[in-house]
Amino acid sequence: xxxxxxxxxxxxxxxxxxxxxxxxxxxxxxxxxxxxxxxxxxxxxxxxxxxxxxxxxxxxxxxxxxxxxxxxxxxxxxxxxxxxxxxxxxxxxxxxxxxxxxxxxxxxxxxxxxxxxxxxxxxxxxxxxxxxxxxxxxxxxxxxxxxxxxxxxxxxxxxxxxxxxxxxxxxxxxxxxxxxxxxxxxxxxxxxxxxxxxxxxxxxxxxxxxxxxxxxxxxxxxxxxxxxxxxxxxxxxxxxxxxxxxxxxxxxxxxxxxxxxxxxxxxxxxxxxxxxxxxxxxxxxxxxxxxxxxxxxxxxxxxxxxxxxxxxxxxxxxxxxxxxxxxxxxxxxxxxxxxxxxxxxxxxxxxxxxxxxxxxxxxxxxxxxxxxxxxxxxxxxxxxxxxxxxxxxxxxxxxxxxxxxxxxxxxxxxxxxxxxxxxxxxxxxxxxxxxxxxxxxxxxxxxxxxxxxxxxxxxxxxxxxxxxxxxxxxxxxxxxxxxxxxxxxxxxxxxxxxxxxxxxxxxxxxxxxxxxxxxxxxxxxxxxxxxxxxxxxxxxxxxxxxxxxxxxxxxxxxxxxxxxxxxxxxxxxxxxxxxxxxxxxxxxxxxxxxxxxxxxxxxxxxxxxxxxxxxx
Numbered sequence: 001x002x003x004x005x006x007x008x009x010x011x012x013x014x015x016x017x018x019x020x021x022x023x024x025x026x027x028x029x030x031x032x033x034x035x036x037x038x039x040x041x042x043x044x045x046x047x048x049x050x051x052x053x054x055x056x057x058x059x060x061x062x063x064x065x066x067x068x069x070x071x072x073x074x075x076x077x078x079x080x081x082x083x084x085x086x087x088x089x090x091x092x093x094x095x096x097x098x099x100x101x102x103x104x105x106x107x108x109x110x111x112x113x114x115x116x117x118x119x120x121x122x123x124x125x126x127x128x129x130x131x132x133x134x135x136x137x138x139x140x141x142x143x144x145x146x147x148x149x150x151x152x153x154x155x156x157x158x159x160x161x162x163x164x165x166x167x168x169x170x171x172x173x174x175x176x177x178x179x180x181x182x183x184x185x186x187x188x189x190x191x192x193x194x195x196x197x198x199x200x201x202x203x204x205x206x207x208x209x210x211x212x213x214x215x216x217x218x219x220x221x222x223x224x225x226x227x228x229x230x231x232x233x234x235x236x237x238x239x240x241x242x243x244x245x246x247x248x249x250x251x252x253x254x255x256x257x258x259x260x261x262x263x264x265x266x267x268x269x270x271x272x273x274x275x276x277x278x279x280x281x282x283x284x285x286x287x288x289x290x291x292x293x294x295x296x297x298x299x300x301x302x303x304x305x306x307x308x309x310x311x312x313x314x315x316x317x318x319x320x321x322x323x324x325x326x327x328x329x330x331x332x333x334x335x336x337x338x339x340x341x342x343x344x345x346x347x348x349x350x351x352x353x354x355x356x357x358x359x360x361x362x363x364x365x366x367x368x369x370x371x372x373x374x375x376x377x378x379x380x381x382x383x384x385x386x387x388x389x390x391x392x393x394x395x396x397x398x399x400x401x402x403x404x405x406x407x408x409x410x411x412x413x414x415x416x417x418x419x420x421x422x423x424x425x426x427x428x429x430x431x432x433x434x435x436x437x438x439x440x441x442x443x444x445x446x447x448x449x450x451x452x453x454x455x456x457x458x459x460x461x462x463x464x465x466x467x468x469x470x471x472x473x474x475x476x477x478x479x480x481x482x483x484x485x486x487x488x489x490x491x492x493x494x495x496x497x498x499x500x501x502x503x504x505x506x507x508x509x510x511x512x513x514x515x516x517x518x519x520x521x522x523x524x525x526x527x528x529x530x531x532x533x534x535x536x537x538x539x540x541x542x543x544x545x546x547x548x549x550x551x552x553x554x555x556x557x558x559x560x561x562x563x564x565x566x567x568x569x570x571x572x573x574x575x576x577x578x579x580x581x582x583x584x585x586x587x588x589x590x591x592x593x594x595x596x597x598x599x600x601x602x603x604x605x606x607x608x609x610x611x612x613x614x615x616x
Contacts, residue, residue: 160174172378304411438456
């Protein structure tokens with residue numbers, strides 16, 4: 001388990017500790033920081049220059065950051081092949097604008113407060129910006145890759161939408177993070193008053209929600225003008241696969257990085273923060289996006305109190321603003337941009353498509369009367385379009401199994417923004433939308449004298465719960481934690497075996513194969529009913545059936561399983577048939593090389609898929 005919140009740690013040391021800890025003077029123009037806890041959220045007020053904000057943030061959140069942010073960096077770095085360390089450093093140097101002066105100052109202040117070596121924050125921010133290992137390298141090489149033995153990384157499963165409630169604009173969002181326990185066990189709500197060195201205003205005040213220990217507004221934010229911004233990381237990096245499996249020469253990659261010219265892309269954190277500081281409308285946010293292209297591939301959905309909204313597709317190649325679009329997932333609006341994306345496997349992309357489809361349907365039912373309860377109900381939606389059923393856990397549902405942050409923001413031309421944020425679960429793991437939502441007033445959040453007593457109104461939207469679905473979900477999330485945090489694959493498998501869910505048994509079978517228990521894997525696979533699985537899972541079912549037969553020396557049974565699965569999905573003409581290509585290429589390779597030894601990489605429990613299968 002991750003450390004308790006900073007306030008809990010401090011209170012444990014002193015029973016008389018005050019619930020508010022501050023540095024500086026609230027009144028005036030000098031640097032000021034304050035931290036407190038509200039219903040499980042760490043809430044900060046930060047005022048000052050970037051360097052002052054960074055130092056304040058680091059000092060006020062030192063215990064939490066050392067307990068969550070630093071292990072997360074170490075864990076993510078530890079997953080990279082050691083031979084690529086020089087490449088990462090060299091590659092970051094090719095992006096002189098990635099950390100502009102303000103971000104550098106803030107990072108240095110944070111590093112100083114935490115006692116971290118210089119450059120640590122820059123390296124981590126760059127790494128999380130790029131997402132998966134393979135697509136990260138794709139930026140340097142100009143083509144997509146999958147490294148042998150490396151499975152998926154930070155593939156997103158977020159959903160945002162915008163609707164109206166009379167004259168009020170409603171903007172809601174679920175954000176997830178695949179890192180499981182690397183995140184903090186509660187969200188951080190940060191109210192920022194940016195200042196110049198002379199103490200003057202440096203743009204609009206804004207509030208941001210963070211769950212990665214981020215000091216930057218990289219996920220969800222709203223400013224005092226009522227502009228709301230939410231972001232969505234894309235599965236890939238604007239590249240296309242070659243026959244579903246690409247290889248990489250580390251020497252060739254390093255040479256390419258060394259010879260490549262500096263590029264002008266910037267970090268997504270700074271793009272979002274620039275929107276919040278400088279833009280007061282959707283049109284102005286679009287101008288910011290067009291002037292600052294990200295390193296990776298992202299979508300932004302922005303809204304303002306007038307009811308205007310837009311989805312912004314952004315890559316290093318181009319930026320497109322789609323005015324009037326109301327829903328965003330981890331999928332481009334522009335079809336040509338979609339076609340250029342790498343498809344590492346079916347699960348993530350299909351999930352983004354189906355979540356978009358489902359959210360659009362739900363939002364269309366409330367185009368002008370989207371109340372807070374209506375928005376929260378959408379964030380909690382568990383209907384899987386692929387199976388036509390309500391499922392406890394699915395990559396295709398609006399509610400994601402690793403949602404860490406859920407929020408509804410209401411803006412009005414004559415009133416300050418209002419936020420309803422999900423109260424974090426004490427265990428830090430159960431998905432955020434399945435929680436109570438509390439109301440936080442934007443202006444009161446900047447007034448430490450009123451907050452916490454005055455910034456929450458007592459308006460709580462309760463979660464009623466579904467015992468059967470929640471029990472299955474809790475077991476699945478526990479298995480994800482065991483796999484990702486504890487690296488306990490047998491433990492994760494055992495937890496899945498206890499669940500009454502065919503997809504859980506399929507994943508248990510694959511985990512069993514990955515740890516060498518082929519006989520047990522066959523038993524788990526026999527429990528899973530292929531007809532009850534989503535199409536993407538049926539592909540995995542067929543491939544696993546063949547691989548287990550081959551590994552057990554029964555080549556005729558393996559060939560039959562491969563042929564049956566290949567035939568069924570080659571004839572697939574459904575809306576997601578184009579996503580079959582990576583797995584079908586693997587099946588063809590299996591048939592083309594009879595008797596070739598198979599390797600069982602562990603599955604990705606978030607997407608109920610095996611992202612490493614495109615590796616040959």
